[in-house]
Amino acid sequence: MKSDERILVPVGPDAARWRTFGGERTVVVAARTVTSLVRALDVVPEVLHDDPRVTVVFAYDPTSAFNDGVLDLLRSLGCRTLPWSQLAEIAPDLLISASENVKVPPGDYPVLVLPHGVGFHKQVPDSAGPGTRLSGLVHDDLLSARRAWLAVSHPDQETQLAAAHPGTAGRTVLAGDPCLDRLRASVRWRERYRSALGLVPGQRLVLVSSTWGEESLAGTSPGLPADLLGQLPADEYRVALVLHPNVWSGHGAWQVRVMQQSALEAGLIAVDPTDGWQQALVASDLVIGDHGSVTLYGAALGRPVLLGAFGSEAVPGTAGYALRTAAGRLVADRPLRAQLEAAVTGHRADRYDAVSAAAFAEPGQALPRLRELVYGLLGIPRPKQPARGPRAFPVPAPAPDAVRARSLMVHTSVVRGEEGELRVEIHRFPAALAGETAESSTAFWHLACDVDEADTRLTESATVVCSASDVLPAEAGRQRLGSLLEEFPGARIAAVPGEDGCTVAVRDGRLVHVGTAQRPGADPGTAAAAVYVCLRLGVPLDATAMATAVVMVQGARRQRLLLRAVPSDADQSAVSRARTAVARGLPPSS
Numbered sequence: 001m002k003s004d005e006r007i008l009v010p011v012g013p014d015a016a017r018w019r020t021f022g023g024e025r026t027v028v029v030a031a032r033t034v035t036s037l038v039r040a041l042d043v044v045p046e047v048l049h050d051d052p053r054v055t056v057v058f059a060y061d062p063t064s065a066f067n068d069g070v071l072d073l074l075r076s077l078g079c080r081t082l083p084w085s086q087l088a089e090i091a092p093d094l095l096i097s098a099s100e101n102v103k104v105p106p107g108d109y110p111v112l113v114l115p116h117g118v119g120f121h122k123q124v125p126d127s128a129g130p131g132t133r134l135s136g137l138v139h140d141d142l143l144s145a146r147r148a149w150l151a152v153s154h155p156d157q158e159t160q161l162a163a164a165h166p167g168t169a170g171r172t173v174l175a176g177d178p179c180l181d182r183l184r185a186s187v188r189w190r191e192r193y194r195s196a197l198g199l200v201p202g203q204r205l206v207l208v209s210s211t212w213g214e215e216s217l218a219g220t221s222p223g224l225p226a227d228l229l230g231q232l233p234a235d236e237y238r239v240a241l242v243l244h245p246n247v248w249s250g251h252g253a254w255q256v257r258v259m260q261q262s263a264l265e266a267g268l269i270a271v272d273p274t275d276g277w278q279q280a281l282v283a284s285d286l287v288i289g290d291h292g293s294v295t296l297y298g299a300a301l302g303r304p305v306l307l308g309a310f311g312s313e314a315v316p317g318t319a320g321y322a323l324r325t326a327a328g329r330l331v332a333d334r335p336l337r338a339q340l341e342a343a344v345t346g347h348r349a350d351r352y353d354a355v356s357a358a359a360f361a362e363p364g365q366a367l368p369r370l371r372e373l374v375y376g377l378l379g380i381p382r383p384k385q386p387a388r389g390p391r392a393f394p395v396p397a398p399a400p401d402a403v404r405a406r407s408l409m410v411h412t413s414v415v416r417g418e419e420g421e422l423r424v425e426i427h428r429f430p431a432a433l434a435g436e437t438a439e440s441s442t443a444f445w446h447l448a449c450d451v452d453e454a455d456t457r458l459t460e461s462a463t464v465v466c467s468a469s470d471v472l473p474a475e476a477g478r479q480r481l482g483s484l485l486e487e488f489p490g491a492r493i494a495a496v497p498g499e500d501g502c503t504v505a506v507r508d509g510r511l512v513h514v515g516t517a518q519r520p521g522a523d524p525g526t527a528a529a530a531v532y533v534c535l536r537l538g539v540p541l542d543a544t545a546m547a548t549a550v551v552m553v554q555g556a557r558r559q560r561l562l563l564r565a566v567p568s569d570a571d572q573s574a575v576s577r578a579r580t581a582v583a584r585g586l587p588p589s590s
Helices: 034-047 070-077 084-090 140-144 155-164 178-196 224-231 245-251 253-259 261-265 277-283 293-300 319-326 336-345 353-359 366-378 474-487 524-537 569-583
Strands: 025-031 054-060 081-083 094-097 111-113 123-125 132-134 148-152 172-174 204-210 237-243 286-289 305-307 407-416 422-430 443-450 464-466 493-498 501-506 511-516 548-554 557-566
Touching: 025 034, 025 084, 025 366, 034 070, 034 094, 034 178, 034 245, 034 366, 054 070, 054 084, 081 084, 094 366, 111 366, 148 155, 148 366, 155 172, 172 366, 178 277, 178 293, 178 366, 204 224, 204 277, 204 293, 204 336, 224 237, 224 261, 224 336, 224 422, 237 245, 237 277, 245 253, 253 261, 277 293, 286 293, 286 336, 293 305, 293 319, 293 353, 305 319, 305 336, 319 353, 407 524, 422 524, 443 524, 464 474, 464 524, 474 493, 474 501, 493 524, 501 524, 511 524, 524 548, 524 557
Parallel strands: 025 054, 025 094, 054 081, 094 111, 111 148, 148 172, 204 237, 204 286, 286 305, 422 548, 443 464, 464 493
Antiparallel strands: 123 132, 407 422, 407 443, 493 501, 501 511, 511 557, 548 557
16 A cells, blocks of 8 residues: 555545445545554444445555654555545535544545544644644634534543634534543453553552653653663562553654563563553553553553653643642652552552543443544434444453563572571562672572573573473473583573472582472473572482472562472382382391
8 A cells, every 4th residue: 555545445536436335425534644544443443333335445644744654554454544634626515634634635524633642731743833733723724614523531622622723613523431431441441451561460560651752751761661671579569551652653663662672581571562562561569650541541550650751742731731739759769669669559450530521421332423423424314223232342362472681690598488488589570680699598580591592691691591491201301401511601590391390400419309389380490499498508409308498588479389309219219129129028228
């Protein structure tokens, strides 16, 4: 698809020769930015579903500074798209846009403008000049021609718009917020989203959300995701990054990924700008944001919110601006984990009720109201749909996330438990981002690398090397351990998963089976950490010693591991001879 490629069907002067569905009305959806297109796509299918009387086509407006990605998204969805220049030739019955900045050709058809965020709470650069304008306010020509209808989510926004431009009076429609309705409908699938994102029970998801612009969180603190990953134990926290689509479009996906390369390699979940932020927000336990809409949606869902930035472009008196005082602040040069934990433990579910009430009205009614409005503007009766009317459905589960740091700095802190049982608190951090590694007589550090780690500087320095990809039977597991210690001559310990636990090899030839009654069992890295602690403490791990119990504590998760030495071939032969002697009535030493 090219930006200037004209279409002959299903609209145009000769379209009747080629089309299958006749259609009584034509709706054009403006496609100007990824942000506005995604918002329109959230609404239009539910408003116009199952109605062959309405032909829907998309018109690509290339004039935005953030037009990158629009055509790719349209192509991926199979949307029939015409160039903006062709719009003047087809005389649609209605144009729907979630961008107020489209230049609509002269005509008498109405233009329905959907918000692409929460309300009208930002001043943004005006593409028509050097100044700024209120985000969401349409051009004068549409207002003076009385062609525009503006959907709003709260009555206060009607008052705000009328004060900003008298031409909006009588041209607003209170519809509610379809995006918030869908987020709330998705809450029941929270655990489904968390599972797809790779979270395990007890793990917290920190969502970092940023709007666009130099005063945004991404603009002022681009290194925050890496800082969080460096300070938050990987077994207890995951971090997801939601950037406004204008960041991806304006700077390019390549640039964004290069700027976040260390964080991505450490396990950062970089959310797709066209799909996924709703799932990540519902799955989150805490939001770190700014004056963007996603932060306000997080507050409306009752999530703890910390502000990492708050730009001067936020409009005083709006619900979005109210977050400036209602939410706590993240102090970047103070330890981050303590601030996050305080925000979670001190959070009240009703903290942002007043802010939410000032931003959103008519909960659950947005799609029915918009459907009624659209069919009224089209001048045809709504279809009779006994099966279902328009309603907000949960967003689909995201694609599974399997990104993890392949090298971890592992901190183990030892406490003697009841009856001499070892209790070990373990915290693991991405090796490339880990900070200070001071030790004591009961607190140790070691570097553990997965065999898939590409950075040889890390693998050459690793104390532990793990292969977590294959579950191997006993004999194959031992062979794999031997090859690992040969392949990584600097490593002291190697670990692989087995059918009933993990097998850990020490370079001096000892083998240790690490099992647990819990499911899932210990991963090879945790099993190796338990063995490493025993080696540092001088706990015997040989065939003559009794099994050693170690309780590994990883955040809210506790695992009781049983470390049992695996007899060598010589040990097994000695045991066999002793058993034979006893069977013959001889002393075991015979």
